[in-house]
Amino acid sequence: MRLFGRVRACSAALRALIAAGALIASGAGARAEDGVGHPVPGQIGFQVGVTDIARDIHGFYDNLLFPIITVISLFVMVLIGICMVRFNERANPVPSKTTHNALLEVAWTIVPVLILVVIAIPSFRLLTKQLELPKPDITIKATGKQWYWSYDYPKDQDGGFNFDSARVEEKDAKTVPDFINLLSVDNEAVVPVNKNIQVNVTGADVIHGFIVQSLGVRIDAVPGRLNSTWFRADREGIYYGQCSKLCGKDHAYMPIAIRVVSQPAYEAWLQDAKKKYAQTGQPQRFADASSALAGVAATTDQR
Template sequence: MPGNRLGTSLKAVFATLGSFIAGNALAAEAGHPVPMQIGFQEAVTPIAAYIHWFHDDLILPIIVAICLFVAGLLLFCVFRFNDRANPTPSKMTHHTGLEVAWTILPVLVLVIIAIPSFRLLTQQLVIPKADITIKATGKQWYWSYDYPKDQNGGFEFDSVLKADSDLQPGDIHLLSVDNEVVVPVNKVVRMQVTGADVIHSWVVQSLGSRIDAVPGRLNETWFKAEREGVFYGQCSKLCGKDHAYMPIAVRVVSEPAYAAWLQDAKKKYASTGGTSYADASSTKALTR
């Protein structure tokens, strides 16, 4: 029956909308992508919040306005200048005012976008005084993390994707790792990132962090997580056959929990040694 088919279709539409809403509500709390999510993951750092504002409140309205304006011009031209409405074609070859307008207006739009864009880049690359420094080294196909000695660290460990057979309740397929990066909440964390073999990229969307890991070069970025939780990312540069299997997991904890973790980590990773802050600042890639 047509009525039954219509009812079934409407139910499917509402179910899909409900899934989108539920997915985005879950994404607001999760530190990882969720099914049916169509927006960003929740911002838990000032940089990530700025990125969301830049995209959602500035770029997106400008894009929508330009698309509607161009679509309106196209429709106007279709109906106003077709052969029926204009049996005698116009012989106009140019219009100085129009040419000036379509040169000046795009420049003004780009300037409007550029100012907050440069401000965002400055905030990402000009690092405030750090409370903690961690060195991340991308390798095929996992990450190594070094907590320097003179910041109460002195150990290094590898962070490798958990096999499906090792996943525990609460773990996430293709995102959970055996050893997470642990940092305290509301502290400035400076990430020094390099590569040991090919170019990788250290990206955690909830933290607003994206920086390339280039062999022989030390790149720096920073974040300040304002909420506890586990936030996931992935390598974002095609780095070989297992590129899709080198996730990033950052656990943000309270200061007492971080201090306790440091003491346990020193014992757990004692055999790996560790480097000083001066070594961690070297421009050479950390090799195994």
């Protein structure tokens, strides 16, 4: 009777735990929905996906990885509990001298292999979907620099300009509508909704990481190498990401901001951008030292 009582108590506790988890998950989902495109305080789980790939990634985790992790964790906890109760010194004053068990060894070899196969098959399908680039409607180039991003829009797609995108500091929050600390930037990359967007990513100095969670995009920005990724957003809005590689002292202050707009709004932005970011080039983010060096040289000659 005592054993059945313990079983009922454990069952009730497990049901309460599952209910609490469901409540937390629903609340986290609501908070994530409130902050589409960026994280929100207290959020658990992924940001809301606005591409098929992002939703597939979320489904892969929620419907496969997380249940497997949960079952394995509970199984290990139960085994530890059994070992603590049945194989302590008081319960077993004379310890067992068993050295191996062929059946158990086969089981704990085959079962993990089967679990990995179950994970690998949908994982490879998802990776293939991510890495097979469809014909792009728009192609842009993103270059990671310490510690900001530069975007190039090619001339053959009605572009022919480039610009830098850097974090807006908190003291300048009033210059940006809907300011989000550590995420808002001075110049956002803009793309049209429901279009295949190819992003060619590279680094100018060290390795950076280009990741925008809501778009299901993550790829390395490696100096001297061009890596390509893509997305097709089906919802307008602004979607934030951050550099995901340790790239120096300001790694944490290197946000990514991509604004998805309607086709007419995108075309209007292109015309404005071509005027704002002339082909002659953007003002350099670092001061040109040539004039200062020339002055120093002249002073030295006079001496």
